[in-house]
Amino acid sequence: MNRVQIFVLASLGSVIVAEAQGRPARAPDAARVRESVRAYRVTHQAEIARELVSLLEIRNVASDTTAIRRNADFLVGMLRRRQISAQVLEAPGNLPAVFGELKVPGARRTIVLYAHYDGQPVDTTRWATPPWRPTLRDKAIEDGGGVIDFPSGPRAEFGDEWRVYARSASDDKGPIVAMLAALDALRAARIAPTVNIKFFFEGGEEAGSPNLRKLLVRHKNLLAADAWIFSDGPVHQSRKMQVVFGVRGSYGVEMTVYGPSRALHSGHYGNWAPNPASLLASLLASMRDSDGKILIAGFHDDVKPITDADRRAIIGVPDNDAELRHALTLGSTEGGGARLSERIMLPALN
Ligand SMILES: [Zn+2]
Incomplete structure (x- = not known):
């Protein structure tokens, strides 16, 4: 408080x-x-x-x-x-x-x-x-x-x-x-x-x-x-006060994947009847690569690139990524090692 x-x-x-x-x-x-x-x-x-x-x-x-x-x-x-x-x-x-x-x-x-x-x-x-x-x-x-x-x-x-x-x-x-x-x-x-x-x-x-x-x-x-x-956001993870000049919006999508008309035994039908669970997994996996890059055509079309002024501001943000990785037990992070403060300025598909 x-x-x-x-x-x-x-x-x-x-x-x-x-x-x-x-x-x-x-x-x-x-x-x-x-x-x-x-x-x-x-x-x-x-x-x-x-x-x-x-x-x-x-x-x-x-x-x-x-x-x-x-x-x-x-x-x-x-x-x-x-x-x-x-x-x-x-x-x-x-x-x-x-x-x-x-x-x-x-x-x-x-x-x-x-x-x-x-x-x-x-x-x-x-x-x-x-x-x-x-x-x-x-x-x-x-x-x-x-x-x-x-x-x-x-x-x-x-x-x-x-x-x-x-x-x-x-x-x-x-x-x-x-x-x-x-x-x-x-x-x-x-x-x-x-x-x-x-x-x-x-x-x-x-x-x-x-x-x-x-x-x-x-x-x-x-x-x-x-x-x-x-006033509806967190303090910075370093516990320093922060003022944020913009946030990402959110957009939800509901997808329906179709499969057979009834439950099938994988021993009898696997590899022949498409499995909706794997179809959905493949669909989701096709939307972004393992480094967080979004692969949907046109997704980035109206995204403004990070400016030099933005980059200067990012440099001034306390860098506590290493502590965060440790606290969250993350073996690796996405974005080729880019800092969290830069990554949150880009659209995410999560
Ligand atoms: Zn709230």
Whole structure:
């Protein structure tokens, strides 16, 4: 949780050009902004965690529309408590989204901060503690983390390795609390934004965003902005904060392979009647080579090549591929030894 918060605090800090109250807008010293928000976080951790816990206690599987609605109303309350005008956005057949708007006098630019509040469906039998009863552990559960109490009080300390376990603790309710805590921290330091800020919290992302397009079209004036920042991604594997300028989309294909009209004994028919399992394996294998190169004709036609600027940026990304290979027990990687940070910029067929 801390890491997600720090990431969002930093990303807000980088887009918000601040001013001391009453003085003309002027970019504040970035180090001062960072120091102020960190100081705020250190003295308000228990309070921030409490707000996260309250949000995590609300069931949030997209198929449970009553619970989804409860989340939306709760989020509207969180925004309004901060004097941010807020409302629930609806479109037929779509789960509600929550919209908030903070207008800044004199601001010429507007950013939208996105996160989603619904979570993946849950198999409670596979959870060590109930998914909607947020539980704190002193390290990751796979590292033997034990349950501990949430600290309270103004200077309550949270260890760097502590983890909150609950459905959507990180994906993606954590960032919502982080954004709002970031705003609280800036306000406490009397650092005012010079961009208008809009919030868009989606309620059906894990369900594949059904009809999200309708919702965006219906409310396009409300959602107009210069840029969107999506807080729905991981920190870098090196644990450094990262800002990603684009992501790969995804596209699913359903294939049907036909075989004999009934199950056949391989001893009687093998090598004569085609086996749908091997047909499918051959078909899949024909689409990419063993080094990850996609062999489907035309697949790369509209792919923009990696530019020199991209390559310079890739060089600046921490290289922890060797540690990752070790942690994931990978004997080899695809792409002829190219780095992960380069490979994820290319289309994948997986
Ligand atoms: Zn997500």
